[in-house]
Amino acid sequence: MSVEAAALTNRISGADIGMGEVLTGAETLLRCLILEQVEYVFGYPGGAVLPIYDSLYSSRLKHILTRHEQGAIHAADGYARATGKPGVVIATSGPGATNLVTGIATAQMDSIPLVCITGNVAQHLIGSDAFQEANITGITLPITKHNYMVRDIRDLPRIVKEAFYIATTGRPGPVLIDIPKDVSNAKAPFYYPEKVEIRGYVPTRVPSDEDIEKFLQVIQAAKKPVILAGGGVIAANADSELLAFAEKTRIPVINTFMGLGGFPGDHELALNMPGMHGSYAANQALLNADCVIGMGARFDDRITMGRTKEFAPHAKIVHIDIDPAELGKNVATMLPIAGDVKSTLRKVLPLAQACDTAEWLAQLKAWQEAYPYRYKKVEGELKPQEVIEMLYETTQGDAIITTDVGQHQMWVAQYYKFKRTRSLISSGGLGTMGFGFPAAIGAQLAHPGRTVIAVVGDGGFQMTNQELAILHQYNVPVKVVILNNKCLGMVRQWQELFYDNRYSQVDLSNSPDFVKLAEAYGVKGMRATTPAEAREVWKEALAYDGPVVIDFQVTEEENVYPMVAAGNTLDQMVMGDE
Amino acid sequence: MERHTIAVLVNDVPGVLTRVANLFGQRGFNIDSITVGASEEAGLSRMIITTGGDERQLDQLIKQLNKLIDVISVTHLSKDPMVSRELALIKVDATPSQLVELNGIVEPFRASIVDIGPNSLIVQVTGDSDKIDALLVLLQPYGIRELTRTGCIAMARSIVPAAAAV
Numbered sequence: 187m188s189v190e191a192a193a194l195t196n197r198i199s200g201a202d203i204g205m206g207e208v209l210t211g212a213e214t215l216l217r218c219l220i221l222e223q224v225e226y227v228f229g230y231p232g233g234a235v236l237p238i239y240d241s242l243y244s245s246r247l248k249h250i251l252t253r254h255e256q257g258a259i260h261a262a263d264g265y266a267r268a269t270g271k272p273g274v275v276i277a278t279s280g281p282g283a284t285n286l287v288t289g290i291a292t293a294q295m296d297s298i299p300l301v302c303i304t305g306n307v308a309q310h311l312i313g314s315d316a317f318q319e320a321n322i323t324g325i326t327l328p329i330t331k332h333n334y335m336v337r338d339i340r341d342l343p344r345i346v347k348e349a350f351y352i353a354t355t356g357r358p359g360p361v362l363i364d365i366p367k368d369v370s371n372a373k374a375p376f377y378y379p380e381k382v383e384i385r386g387y388v389p390t391r392v393p394s395d396e397d398i399e400k401f402l403q404v405i406q407a408a409k410k411p412v413i414l415a416g417g418g419v420i421a422a423n424a425d426s427e428l429l430a431f432a433e434k435t436r437i438p439v440i441n442t443f444m445g446l447g448g449f450p451g452d453h454e455l456a457l458n459m460p461g462m463h464g465s466y467a468a469n470q471a472l473l474n475a476d477c478v479i480g481m482g483a484r485f486d487d488r489i490t491m492g493r494t495k496e497f498a499p500h501a502k503i504v505h506i507d508i509d510p511a512e513l514g515k516n517v518a519t520m521l522p523i524a525g526d527v528k529s530t531l532r533k534v535l536p537l538a539q540a541c542d543t544a545e546w547l548a549q550l551k552a553w554q555e556a557y558p559y560r561y562k563k564v565e566g567e568l569k570p571q572e573v574i575e576m577l578y579e580t581t582q583g584d585a586i587i588t589t590d591v592g593q594h595q596m597w598v599a600q601y602y603k604f605k606r607t608r609s610l611i612s613s614g615g616l617g618t619m620g621f622g623f624p625a626a627i628g629a630q631l632a633h634p635g636r637t638v639i640a641v642v643g644d645g646g647f648q649m650t651n652q653e654l655a656i657l658h659q660y661n662v663p664v665k666v667v668i669l670n671n672k673c674l675g676m677v678r679q680w681q682e683l684f685y686d687n688r689y690s691q692v693d694l695s696n697s698p699d700f701v702k703l704a705e706a707y708g709v710k711g712m713r714a715t716t717p718a719e720a721r722e723v724w725k726e727a728l729a730y731d732g733p734v735v736i737d738f739q740v741t742e743e744e745n746v747y748p749m750v751a752a753g754n755t756l757d758q759m760v761m762g763d764e
Numbered sequence: 765m766e767r768h769t770i771a772v773l774v775n776d777v778p779g780v781l782t783r784v785a786n787l788f789g790q791r792g793f794n795i796d797s798i799t800v801g802a803s804e805e806a807g808l809s810r811m812i813i814t815t816g817g818d819e820r821q822l823d824q825l826i827k828q829l830n831k832l833i834d835v836i837s838v839t840h841l842s843k844d845p846m847v848s849r850e851l852a853l854i855k856v857d858a859t860p861s862q863l864v865e866l867n868g869i870v871e872p873f874r875a876s877i878v879d880i881g882p883n884s885l886i887v888q889v890t891g892d893s894d895k896i897d898a899l900l901v902l903l904q905p906y907g908i909r910e911l912t913r914t915g916c917i918a919m920a921r922s923i924v925p926a927a928a929a930v
Contacts (some may be wrong), residue, residue, distance in 0.1 A: 299884075327783060327792045332833040352833060385775075386836035511827035514820065 198245050205377050211339045211370040212237035215303065216245045221378055226265060226631055228258035232278025233318060234305025237370035239276075250631070250660065253652040255282050257624040260650065263298050264625030267611045268586060268632040271421060272299040272353045275755075279305045279618025280318030284325065288618060289481040291329040292392035293360040296444060296616025297421055299353040300347075300360035301346075302330075308368040309337065322422070323364050331359030339372040344379055351382040351646060356389030360420055361563040389507060393525040398533050400521055403502055406539065408477035410546045411437045414460070417444030417614065418482010418507060420734060424528035425449065425607040428481065431531050436543045438550055440468045442483045443599055444614040451583060451603030457550060458559075461489040462750050463596040466557035467550055469756040471747075472498045474549075480505040485516040486615070494518075495710045496755045506530050507612040557761065559600045561744070566716055570669045576602035576724055577639060578668065585609070585637040590646030591617040593675035596746045598641050620649030625657050626664045636667065637728070644694050645671040654707035657733035665727055666735040668700055671742045679745045704735035713737040765816040767796070769842040769918050770826065772811040773803060775834040783832055784811060793817065793825050797850075797915030808836060812917050841918050848918035851870040852896045853878075857907030866906070873899045884909055892916075 190733045215238060219227065228250045231239040242249055250566050252258040255277045262273030273293075283304040293300045307316045332352050341367070349361040350587045353620065393401075403410055411492070419428050425448050432439050433457050440457045451454055460468040472478065478501040485488075487504075490497040493720045494517045502520040505513050506527055513522035523530060561571045574597045583605040589612040590593040604610050611619040611629055626640035647668055657664055669675075674692040681689050704711030712727060712734060714720040721740060727734040746763020781800055788795050796814040803810040808816045817825065822840070829838045841848075844927070858866055860880055870877065875889035889899050893916060900908070 323779065324782070327779075327786050384772075384833060386830075387833055508833070511824065511831055513827075514825075515824055 190347060193240060202411060206375050207612045208373050209376045210241070211239060211336075211342055211365065211372050211374075212241040212695035214342050214374070214376050215346065216241050216247060216342055216366065217376060218378060219244070219247060219274060222346070222350045223271070226262075226628075227274045227276055228252060228262040228265075228628065228751050229276030230258055230278070230282060232282045232305065234279035234367050235276060235303075235370070237363075237367065237431075238303070238305065241704070250627070250656065253492060253655050254428065254650065255285035256288055256620065257627075257650050257656070257718045259286045259300070259302065260292070260618075260621050260624035260630035261631075261653070261656075262300055263289060263293050263621075264588060264628030265632045266293075266298050266300060266628070266631035267625070268608050270608065271423075272301050272350060273628065274301050274302045274303070276279055278318065279303070279322070280320045282318075283320055283322040287325060287329070287614075288620075290326055290362065291622060292613045292616045292618045293331045294331065295632075296417060296613065297358050298360065299358040301353050302348050302360060302362040303687055304362060305370065306335070306364050306366045309366045310368070312366065316627070321699050324622050325699075326362050328362070330362050331357075331503075333362040333364070334669075336366070336369050339374045345350065347379050348384060350386070352384070356387075360753060376743065389679060391510070391524045391526065392529050393506075393523045393533060393680050397521070397525075398530075398537070401504055401534060402537055404477060404502055404521060405435060405437065405479065405541055409543070410475045411435075411477040411479065411541060411543065412457070412471045412475045413437050413482045414442060414472075414478055414483045415439050415445040416442040416481065416483025419445055419448035419527050420482075420607050420752045422508070422526040422528040423607070424482075424526070424531055426527055427531035429453075429536065431535055434535065435541050436547065437479070437541055438471065438543070438547060440471060441547055442489060443612070444491040445483060447607050447609040447731060449605035450605045452605060455547075455552070456603075460600050461755070462491065463553070463600065463746050463748065463750070464489075464746060464757060465559065465600070466761070467553040467749070469759060470553050471503075471550055473500045476502055478503050479508070480648050482507060484512050489531045491750055491752065491754060491756065493753075493755050497751065528707065539545055547633045557748075561747075564741070565681060568715060568720055568738060568740050569600050570671065570738075570744055571597050571601050572717055573574060573667065573669060573720060573738050573740065574641070576720060577641070578602045579638055580724065580728060581639075583749040585639050586626075586633060588612060588622040588629060588638070588640045590622040590642045591676075592643050592646065593597075593671075593679065593744070593746050594641050594643045594669040596676075597669070597737050621646070621666075622630050623666060624650050624653045625645060625661050625714045626666070627653060627702045630662050630664050631660075637667045638663075639667055641669065643675060644668055644672060644700075648694075648697060654709050654735070658708035661732060663732050666704075666733070668737050670697075670700065670736065670737050670739050671744065672697070673742060673745070674747070678743075682743075682745070683751070700735060700737040710734045711737070713739065714722060715739045766818060766822075767842070768822050768840065769846065769848060769916060770813045770815065770817050770829075771837075771839040771841050771918065772813060772829055772841055773836040774811060776802075776807050776809045777834060779824040780809070780834045781811070783812075783834060784829065787828055787832065788815075791825070792826055793821065793923035794913065799917050800803050801914050801917070812841075812915065813917050839920070841920055844924055845921040846918050847921060848892050848916050849890055850896055850914055850916050851888070851890050851909065852900075852904055854889070854908060855910035856887060856903050857883065857909055858885050858898065859883060860885075862906070870899065875899060890896050899915065
């Protein structure tokens with residue numbers, strides 16, 4: 187970025203960013219963040235980052251002080267997922283840095299751009315087991331896209347520039363920058379590089395004309411094609427291209443869990459989610475398809491059930507992915523295409539023609555109608571699925587929903603038809619309990635005008651519920667929906683199905699009174715135990731101009747169906763409650 | 765299991781060997797040997813890695829290595845004719861009186877005796893792994909007190925025979 191552009195960017199604050207000015211490492215870091223258009227920084231101070239926090243005191247960056255570093259990184263992650271912009275988190279050395287680990291792994295598994303800044307002890311102490319010293323670059327090596335330790339203040343601007351570039355280009359991911367305290371305190375003239383050159387790093391891939399030609403031939407020949415649209419559609423901001431492609435070719439779309447929202451859930455060509463808790467129609471589509479077009483989907487074991495040879499047994503598989511290492515990694519691919527979904531579809535769209543899929547679509551529609559998601563209603567009893575249906579009806583699929591992992595997560599995927607991209611924010615790959623609530627804070631800060639609902643279980647909520655303080659402190663109007671079944675629901679479900687009802691260590695009936703807990707943090711708390719109460723309470727919560735925690739006390743022994751047990755194939759679906 | 769030799773050109777920065785070695789562990793690939801040293805370009809090092817696996821595993825390994833930011837290029841050397849060398853130092857239980865006999869064994873291998881003590885001597889040998897293995901078999905009866913081998917270093921041959929290039 188040029189000096190002029192930098193000054194313009196920072197015009198809002200009235201402060202100039204002059205190149206060549208002598209700055210400390212801490213000041214240098216914050217100027218770099220401003221030049222990278224960072225708005226929010228989530229974090230927690232400590233000894234090794236005191237110079238950075240001292241500089242923050244007079245910076246225009248907005249810092250959100252969470253109550254735990256895990257809350258900070260999940261919030262930064264939620265911000266990133268809701269916007270597509272990188273999330274930024276700061277933690278101190280040692281335990282501060284290690285508290286980020288779960289959040290870094292979460293982001294890595296779901297390809298989310300994060301820049302994580304950690305302090306470290308001064309360089310002369312590194313390796314001496316000094317107070318709060320941890321080898322965080324070593325610890326995070328397998329769970330970051332890349333990481334750095336800054337050893338010289340003169341390298342700091344280049345490293346920050348590279349970190350943002352690496353985090354946001356190609357297949358996005360988390361990048362960590364570890365800054366020893368002596369580097370934060372050192373001084374040097376500030377120069378920010380205008381561009382990044384990293385030899386050997388090739389983030390942009392556009393498919394060849396030959397690949398596009400082959401792709402067109404495959405889909406034109408197909409009678410039963412289906413698109414498997416994953417998180418890569420969302421990461422590439424390719425939702426409008428996907429919509430246009432599906433409508434033009436008349437190819438139905440299955441959204442993976444990470445792809446939900448990348449294609450409107452209420453569209454006539456939408457088949458919802460496949461796999462372990464996927465829809466009957468989606469799984470039948472995969473079992474019967476003669477062509478599966480994976481778009482930014484990595485064919486993980488929640489879809490293939492690990493039975494990759496039996497997956498989509500009659501289909502030619504076309505796989506479009508920005509990450510060449512995904513091509514052929516899990517399933518054998520007939521046509522691998524290395525490229526991001528957006529640029530690939532832009533090349534394909536003008537050439538694509540409608541496929542002869544009328545018969546296939548009619549079959550899929552029949553399956554959808556015969557086997558919709560369903561559950562048994564019981565008079566006066568509040569079913570968790572009913573709560574999610576209510577959220578959908580009242581928000582018309584337009585809210586941003588964040589979740590933890592478990593039964594509630596799957597019910598959200600099944601019963602909430604996401605209409606907009608970046609509307610489902612959930613830990614798909616790592617399955618992180620405690621993710622949903624802090625992620626909602628990040629999403630709400632990114633979109634203050636939208637309804638943001640954190641759907642959490644009573645288990646996951648208790649892993650990060652201390653971040654209720656943030657809702658109050660910054661008046662973040664997140665609606666926290668607890669599906670409280672007084673147990674670890676998904677673990678209980680597996681114990682019921684596969685461990686002969688031996689419910690080992692899943693009882694959470696001694697949880698706190700969530701209404702009182704919310705109130706203790708200065709947040710409005712509400713409770714509902716029947717469908718009628720639920721509607722009344724939810725109406726009030728939606729209308730309330732501020733954060734709310736609602737304790738929906740739902741049926742305890744409710745299972746997620748349909749279900750394909752791990753190790754089975756997609757044709758072995760258990761349909762469950764009728 | 766098929767053996768493969770891969771050359772990985774990397775940035776000469778702290779931690780890069782850990783990154784590469786960690787990738788093998790994380791992804792469940794095996795390393796038979798790994799050598800690292802300077803390359804023809806300042807600031808870059810070349811690693812030569814020998815590993816085992818089928819074609820699909822090798823393809824995945826190369827792709828995963830290419831994802832590392834500090835990796836500049838990955839070359840599958842053993843798919844074409846290559847020159848590979850390993851160095852071994854072998855301390856053999858032997859007295860000076862057995863020198864002539866041992867010279868007779870090591871000379872055909874173009875190995876040499878580089879140290880002689882009252883009860884042992886050291887043989888130095890270079891060559892590909894098979895050659896070193898063959899010499900070890902012959903020295904085994906004397907008693908091998910100590911053995912140290914470098915990993916393999918390798919380079920593609922300059923001229924690829926037409927048949928092999930297909």
